[in-house]
Amino acid sequence: MNNMTESVATPKMVKIDTTGIYYRDLNAKLRQLVDEGVERIELTNVCGQRYIATDLSRPVDIKIYGTPGNDLGAFMNGSRIEVFGNAQDCMANTLNAGEIIVHGHAGDICGMAARGGKIFVRDYVGYRAGIHMKEYQEKKPMMVVGDTGQDFMGEYMAGGVLVVLGLGLKDGEKHKANFIGTGIHGGVIYISGAFEPHQLGKEVGVAELNENDQAVLTGLVNEYCAHFNCDAIEILKKPFKKLYPKFLRPYGRLYSY
Numbered sequence: 165m166n167n168m169t170e171s172v173a174t175p176k177m178v179k180i181d182t183t184g185i186y187y188r189d190l191n192a193k194l195r196q197l198v199d200e201g202v203e204r205i206e207l208t209n210v211c212g213q214r215y216i217a218t219d220l221s222r223p224v225d226i227k228i229y230g231t232p233g234n235d236l237g238a239f240m241n242g243s244r245i246e247v248f249g250n251a252q253d254c255m256a257n258t259l260n261a262g263e264i265i266v267h268g269h270a271g272d273i274c275g276m277a278a279r280g281g282k283i284f285v286r287d288y289v290g291y292r293a294g295i296h297m298k299e300y301q302e303k304k305p306m307m308v309v310g311d312t313g314q315d316f317m318g319e320y321m322a323g324g325v326l327v328v329l330g331l332g333l334k335d336g337e338k339h340k341a342n343f344i345g346t347g348i349h350g351g352v353i354y355i356s357g358a359f360e361p362h363q364l365g366k367e368v369g370v371a372e373l374n375e376n377d378q379a380v381l382t383g384l385v386n387e388y389c390a391h392f393n394c395d396a397i398e399i400l401k402k403p404f405k406k407l408y409p410k411f412l413r414p415y416g417r418l419y420s421y
Contacts, residue, residue, distance in 0.1 A: 177204040187213040187233065198224050212252070217243050223262060234271075237264050240281070253290070256283050259305060265391050269311070278305035278324065286392045288332065289313040297351055299323030308388045312357065316343045318407070319365075322350040327384050329399060330357030344368065345407050353407035354381050356399075369410045377406055 178197055182190055190213050197205060198220045207216070210230030215238060217226055223242030231249045238257040250268035259278040266283075272290035275283050280303040288311035295316065297305050305324040311332035318326050330339065338358040345353060346365030354377065364370070373381065382400060389396040 176202060177206070178202050179206040179208065181208050182211070182213060182230070183209045185213065187215060191215055191218065194226075195220060198222060210249070217245055237262070240264075251285075256281070256307075259283070261303075267392070272314075275305065275307045275326075278307070279303055280305055282387070283307040284388050284391050286310045289317075292316040292319050294321060294324070294326040294353075295319045297321050297324035297326065299351065306384060308384050310388065310392070312339050313341055315341050316346055317341050318345045318348055318351075318353045319343070320347040320349070321345065321353070321409070324351045325380060325384070326351070326353045327381065327388075328353065328355040328357070329385070329388070330355065330402070331399070333357045339363065345409075348407075348409040349412055350409060352377070354404050355407060356402045356404045364407065367409055367411055369408045371406045371408060373404055373406050 194205065202224065204225045206227045208229045210228050210232050212231065212233040214233035215235050216232050217240050218235065218238045220243060226243060226245045228245065228247045229249065232247060232251055234253045235257050236251050236255045237245050237259060240259050240262045242261045244263045246265045248267050251266050251270040253271035254273050254276055255270050256264050256275045256278055259275065259281040261280045263282045266285045269287040270285045270289045272292055273295055274289045274293045275297055277296045277298065279298050279300065289309050291314040293309065293313045294307055299305065308327040310329050312328060312330055317328065338360065342363050344364050345368035348365060348367055381404060385399050386396045
């Protein structure tokens, strides 16, 4: 494994300079370290390496400095990842459990098919964030986006909670995403910031938050602010709308005879 250097601060914590390391070699090393009992891993100079934290044998704490590549935390089952930078596409693909915190923005299809865990993105996300998030019994994925997203946010959501805080919007500025919630048939989206009815999928209902909604939102905003050192009280003063599915099977007739 060329250019891989390690300095061990404690038997349970390892630092790796990832400069020039091929993603398969890096992931093989991560799996080895986790199998050996390392609990904390710090990765520096990350630049596009894919699949980080996929297929680990047990949960660990990973700090990433740089820009991880596609499928960060894919199929992750309990680890905690904190990214000091931006994340590329398909982050948290089919996330089962754990937490991913991004001190920057994330790319397209963030949280695709997530079925548990929590995702916090300080800034904006790309297209199709939260697509096909789902939930089962006690498992419920939750994603909080600090700014806004592109088209098809919450597309085909089948469960979970997607929060869009709109913090980067100027006074009077509307969200630019279209087709928000297209095909949604479960879960809920809490969104702050103006939008027009035509920007929503035809399956999406709009309502005010009830007491339970407010409790869920408050908890997630408090967590977001703890991660990114901002004022939860000020954020919660902003008006929010609840976007919900009007139909259980919006496209059921297309696939039945």
